[in-house]
Structures are given as structure tokens and as C-alpha cells.
Amino acid sequence: MRANFKLQRLFLDTPLSEGTKVPLGKDQAHYLLNVLRMNEGQEVLVFNGREGEYLAALAPSGKKAADLLIGEQTRPQPAEARLDFLFAPLKVGRLDYIVQKATEMGARRIIPVFTDHTQLHKVNEARLAANILEAAEQCGNLAIPELGAPVKFDALLESWDPARRIIFCNESQAGDNPTDILNGIEERDLALLVGPEGGFSERERARLTALSHVTAIPLGPRILRADTAAVAALTAVQMTIGDW
Known part of the structure; x- marks a missing residue:
């Protein structure tokens, strides 16, 4: 699959798998909630450099905090560059x-x-x-x-x-x-x-x-x-x- 450039992409330094919930750091939560003004349920693409790319839905937990609900994998991790x-x-x-x-x-x-x-x-x-x-x-x-x-x-x-x-x-x-x-x-x-x-x-x-x-x-x-x-x-x- 090719990258979906219509969605915001976000690097998460945490394990990723479908069905898990990942709490966002302060800066990333601020970026999605206040800079991009994203609402609950809106989707982003996330990756960690190890386990491929996943679709994730935003789940705010306050004015300054949010989680991401990890959905299906959109692309597997490619072979290491040489x-x-x-x-x-x-x-x-x-x-x-x-x-x-x-x-x-x-x-x-x-x-x-x-x-x-x-x-x-x-x-x-x-x-x-x-x-x-x-x-x-x-x-x-x-x-x-x-x-x-x-x-x-x-x-x-x-x-x-x-x-x-x-x-x-x-x-x-x-x-x-x-x-x-x-x-x-x-x-x-x-x-x-x-x-x-x-x-x-x-x-x-x-x-x-x-x-x-x-x-x-x-x-x-x-x-x-x-x-x-x-x-x-x-x-x-x-x-x-x-x-x-």
C-alpha cells in the first residue's frame, strides 16, 4: 500500500497493535487538539519505525490530554534500508x-x-x-x-x-x-x-x-x-x- 497523504501522520515511540489505547504526550495532544483542532473520532496515521503504520482515532480526555485508539494496520513495516x-x-x-x-x-x-x-x-x-x-x-x-x-x-x-x-x-x-x-x-x-x-x-x-x-x-x-x-x-x- 502507498502512504495516505490526506491524513496527518504521527510518530509514537511505543508498541503499536490493533485494539490498544495509547496516551499522547503533552506536546502531541496539544498539536492535535489545539493546533490542528481535531475532534473526537477524527483519524490520524501512526507509526513507530518498527511495526508498520496504523489508523488511529482521537479520544480527548480533557482540554489538554488525549488518547489514540489504535485501529487496523494500513502498511506493514518494510525491510530495513541498506x-x-x-x-x-x-x-x-x-x-x-x-x-x-x-x-x-x-x-x-x-x-x-x-x-x-x-x-x-x-x-x-x-x-x-x-x-x-x-x-x-x-x-x-x-x-x-x-x-x-x-x-x-x-x-x-x-x-x-x-x-x-x-x-x-x-x-x-x-x-x-x-x-x-x-x-x-x-x-x-x-x-x-x-x-x-x-x-x-x-x-x-x-x-x-x-x-x-x-x-x-x-x-x-x-x-x-x-x-x-x-x-x-x-x-x-x-x-x-x-x-x-
Whole structure:
């Protein structure tokens, strides 16, 4: 089944099953009762990232409190995504954008990576997690990408499992079209690594290209902003060897 975008979607961090009643937290109750002005019996779609999506009916229990009565399952939980998204943090507005797009485009795990040219040296992990959750609610995803702890570039490579191939966007890679390179990759447990404004340093590119479990791809003839490159690369990977 496809997502029903006519109904409000809500993430609930609780087990879900037909016939159960789930009390809403203060913020979620306020949102449904006072922001959306929903009435008793009106329906929403709920998911927890583990057990699929369910129809649920609102049951107010006061001016500021409400429960949800869980009805039938509308979609089962899909298989776990197989693409990790590794990115150098950008300026705050673009940082929010890039995390939202990675969520919408099916990332399994999202990990900030501090590279030589990264302009930010600290990220607000709570803000990133909130952006991931909001994007999943809005786009119809049933899975919530895991937000990995921020890590330095060298530490990432030193601890990386070589069974999961890393694809990295290399502005100095010969050619314009990544399709042939991507189609030659046999693994399906993958990670996409996107650099910061200014790209990877020469040192970083040399270290990446020396690893047998790393593949470099170009992203066309034009110079792209880092956030644009991230979306372009995610699209290319998902359409050729991903889950689209």
C-alpha cells in the first residue's frame, strides 16, 4: 500500500497493535487538539519505525490530554534500508535541509563526519534528530533513520566495516556520469559520503582512493553546492543500485 497523504501522520515511540489505547504526550495532544483542532473520532496515521503504520482515532480526555485508539494496520513495516549517509556538516539552515532530504530518500543511518574543510566543529544532535523525525512524518516513511554520533574523518575510516562499501563524491574524478561506475558495484550494503563546502582535502581523497572498499564517483559537469551534491548523489545511488 502507498502512504495516505490526506491524513496527518504521527510518530509514537511505543508498541503499536490493533485494539490498544495509547496516551499522547503533552506536546502531541496539544498539536492535535489545539493546533490542528481535531475532534473526537477524527483519524490520524501512526507509526513507530518498527511495526508498520496504523489508523488511529482521537479520544480527548480533557482540554489538554488525549488518547489514540489504535485501529487496523494500513502498511506493514518494510525491510530495513541498506544505505548509510555520511556527510560533512554544513551551515545550520543547509544542515537541516540535508538531513531532511537524506531521511526522505531512504537513508538507514545518518552520520555527521568532520573533515579537514568542515566549517562547523559541533552539531546540535537534538535538532538533527527532530529534523529526521519531522521529515519521516511528512514524507510517508515508516522507518526512522538512526542518527549516528558525529565522528572525525580519520576515526570513521579506521573503525569502518569494509563489508559496507563507501561511495564518495569526488569532484576531481574523471568523467561526468556516475551511472556506469555505480552499476559496476556488486554490494548492496552501502554508504554514501559527501564532503563539505570546498570538498575533500587532497589528503582525504588520497586516503579514500587507496581503500579497496571505497568507490569514487563524479557528479556531472557542473560545480554543485554541497547540499545539492548530496541530493544528486543520493538520487543517483538509489535509482541505480538502491531501493527505488
